[in-house]
Amino acid sequence: MAWNLDSDRPIFLQIVERIQTDIVSGRYHAGDKLPSVRELAAEAAVNPNTMQKAFTELERMGLVYSKRTSGRFITEDSHMIEQLKTSLATEKIQEFIRLMQQLGFENEEILALMQQTMKGEKL
Amino acid sequence: MSTLVECKNLTKKYGSRTAIDNIDLAIESGHIIGLLGPNGSGKTTLIKMMNGLLTPTSGSLYMKQNPIGPTSKKHISYLPDHTYLNMNQRVRDIVSYFADFYEDFEPKRAYDMLEKLSINPDDRLRTMSKGTKEKVQLILVMSRRADLYILDEPIAGVDPAARDFILNIILSNYDPEASILISTHLIADIENILDEVIFIQNGQIRLTASVDDIRGNQGKSVDTLFREVFRC
Amino acid sequence: MLGKLFKYEFKNTAKVMLLIYAVLIVTTCIGTLALRSTIRFDSIGADPSPVVTMLIVGAIILYILSLFAFFIVTYVYMCMHFYKTMYSAQGYLTHTLPVKQLTTFHVKLATSFVWMFIALLLFIGSVFALLNSVTDGEFWQIFSQEFITGFDSELAAMGFHTAGLIAQFLFSTVLSCLTYLLWVFASASIGQLFSSNKVLASVVAGIILYFINQTLSLIVLLASGYFNTIFSGSDANSEVALMNNSLLSANNIYAILVVIVLYSICNVIVRKHINLE
Numbered sequence: 001m002a003w004n005l006d007s008d009r010p011i012f013l014q015i016v017e018r019i020q021t022d023i024v025s026g027r028y029h030a031g032d033k034l035p036s037v038r039e040l041a042a043e044a045a046v047n048p049n050t051m052q053k054a055f056t057e058l059e060r061m062g063l064v065y066s067k068r069t070s071g072r073f074i075t076e077d078s079h080m081i082e083q084l085k086t087s088l089a090t091e092k093i094q095e096f097i098r099l100m101q102q103l104g105f106e107n108e109e110i111l112a113l114m115q116q117t118m119k120g121e122k123l
Numbered sequence: 124m125s126t127l128v129e130c131k132n133l134t135k136k137y138g139s140r141t142a143i144d145n146i147d148l149a150i151e152s153g154h155i156i157g158l159l160g161p162n163g164s165g166k167t168t169l170i171k172m173m174n175g176l177l178t179p180t181s182g183s184l185y186m187k188q189n190p191i192g193p194t195s196k197k198h199i200s201y202l203p204d205h206t207y208l209n210m211n212q213r214v215r216d217i218v219s220y221f222a223d224f225y226e227d228f229e230p231k232r233a234y235d236m237l238e239k240l241s242i243n244p245d246d247r248l249r250t251m252s253k254g255t256k257e258k259v260q261l262i263l264v265m266s267r268r269a270d271l272y273i274l275d276e277p278i279a280g281v282d283p284a285a286r287d288f289i290l291n292i293i294l295s296n297y298d299p300e301a302s303i304l305i306s307t308h309l310i311a312d313i314e315n316i317l318d319e320v321i322f323i324q325n326g327q328i329r330l331t332a333s334v335d336d337i338r339g340n341q342g343k344s345v346d347t348l349f350r351e352v353f354r355c
Numbered sequence: 356m357l358g359k360l361f362k363y364e365f366k367n368t369a370k371v372m373l374l375i376y377a378v379l380i381v382t383t384c385i386g387t388l389a390l391r392s393t394i395r396f397d398s399i400g401a402d403p404s405p406v407v408t409m410l411i412v413g414a415i416i417l418y419i420l421s422l423f424a425f426f427i428v429t430y431v432y433m434c435m436h437f438y439k440t441m442y443s444a445q446g447y448l449t450h451t452l453p454v455k456q457l458t459t460f461h462v463k464l465a466t467s468f469v470w471m472f473i474a475l476l477l478f479i480g481s482v483f484a485l486l487n488s489v490t491d492g493e494f495w496q497i498f499s500q501e502f503i504t505g506f507d508s509e510l511a512a513m514g515f516h517t518a519g520l521i522a523q524f525l526f527s528t529v530l531s532c533l534t535y536l537l538w539v540f541a542s543a544s545i546g547q548l549f550s551s552n553k554v555l556a557s558v559v560a561g562i563i564l565y566f567i568n569q570t571l572s573l574i575v576l577l578a579s580g581y582f583n584t585i586f587s588g589s590d591a592n593s594e595v596a597l598m599n600n601s602l603l604s605a606n607n608i609y610a611i612l613v614v615i616v617l618y619s620i621c622n623v624i625v626r627k628h629i630n631l632e
Contacts, residue, residue: 010335011315011335042291045287045291045316137550137632171631176631177631178628192455196452199451203444203447208448224356224359
């Protein structure tokens with residue numbers, strides 16, 4: 001199944017984000033081997049060149065490293081994965097707060113509403 | 124990375140009508156390039172000249188420093204915009220024909236893809252539906268290990284499922300050392316697989332750009348940009 | 356590559372051509388049987404029923420018609436095959452093979468020529484076989500003895516030689532096969548230069564080429580003194596022979612020129628002006 005990609009942002013960035021999410025969500029574990037560029041490009045229905053570019057970016061960030069003959073692996077640095085998890089979460093929360101502010105909510109109201117909603121869900 | 128095709132001052136006239144107007148263009152290896160333009164903009168004319176089916180009126184056209192001829196044809200795999208095979212032949216015969224003439228043709232890949240599609244190689248082309256014929260042609264073209272694949276409107280008039288299948292065949296056979304030039308006017312359908320685009324209008328190049336640049340710098344999809352550039 | 360081109364060219368045309376040849380052979384057999392049976396009826400003084408006579412006459416007419424049809428069908432098929440594989444949709448494949456376009460053209464010309472030439476030999480063979488069978492083998496005897504040895508001395512006196520005549524016959528056969536093929540090939544090549552109505556343009560080009568050829572050959576006839584001798588009323592045998600000889604050679608030279616011109620048209624267009632719009 002082709003990945004769902006936006007058409008107004010560079011695809012390699014969207015792939016990077018998606019693999020980041022897969023790492024923090026535990027779909028890929030520290031030290032896991034990644035599929036090859038070709039396999040993943042076919043799965044995502046994107047150009048292998050674009051997938052290559054995304055991998056290069058992930059390597060630059062240190063999330064992925066490559067062994068010369070055996071392929072690419074997720075970093076074994078669990079501290080770095082934790083950091084990534086936090087920063088992705090922060091990004092999402094900031095985005096959420098921005099949206100809520102657009103709707104006219106103050107920070108306290110947002111917090112209260114969130115607590116209420118989460119309780120409601122538990123029920 | 125090297126230059127595959129180079130046009131300089133390339134012009135093609137049909138009588139008094141100018142189909143290609145003094146084009147300078149270079150196609151590099153290692154890219155999937157969209158040749159995008161409205162109907163009648165000169166896409167097919169340009170492609171036919173690259174394949175030796177039309178003779179330029181003036182200007183030069185080289186493939187890896189060679190003029191268009193036997194050497195260039197050895198390295199270009201071309202899918203025309205309509206069916207072009209002998210309809211009386213069986214798929215198997217056409218496969219061996221391609222294998223005989225194109226050194227870079229890999230019959231095994233062709234048979235694997237045919238099997239995946241459950242197309243019987245002993246069937247004759249004329250017994251097949253239009254869509255199946257087109258798939259057979261694409262399979263033949265993509266079973267070569269060419270330097271440049273030129274696909275003229277490969278997804279025109281097909282349903283979304285067939286389109287996904289076609290894009291899948293193209294991508295799974297693409298060797299990143301090679302280049303693919305895809306002409307189409309259906310941009311939204313293929314823009315996710317392109318890394319470069321060439322906009323062509325009235326026989327002139329309006330724009331050449333990388334897709335990441337268009338998206339990253341302008342925050343627009345290629346389709347949106349195309350609609351802006353070619354707004355009537 | 357050349358070998359492969361020939362292989363596929365013959366393979367693609369063989370089915371139809373062998374069928375055409377087979378039809379000729381069958382109709383030859385039918386024609387022979389029909390003729391022999393009339394002779395048999397005559398010799399035993401029998402009077403066959405009208406139905407049988409009708410059948411026999413029908414078979415003979417069928418045979419004669421098929422002889423003509425045989426040539427026309429062979430020729431038309433070769434021309435259609437050429438157009439289809441060079442200038443219609445199939446041309447996209449023909450012209451993107453990694454071979455010189457001129458080489459492809461040569462292969463098509465040579466292949467068509469071979470089929471035409473074999474057709475001609477079969478045609479002659481068919482007539483011979485028929486005559487031979489009807490005359491219980493006498494025809495061949497007469498032909499071989501009288502024509503090749505007997506006539507030889509008489510003809511030689513007139514300045515002809517059997518070997519020379521056969522050579523002349525072969526020569527003009529080869530030339531006319533080539534001329535007819537190249538005439539259509541050149542017309543089709545000219546026709547494809549046009550943006551639309553390529554088939555119509557080819558037909559018009561063919562007609563124009565035909566009239567140019569007719570006009571020029573008339574001029575050649577005049578120039579070779581054919582009419583002069585007719586009107587001067589000279590009737591000496593030796594002069595007739597001389598005139599015939601010179602007429603034949605002038606014709607030959609003209610025929611060679613026609614082939615060269617038609618070939619050159621094809622050559623230039625195939626090399627430099629392929630136009631598959």
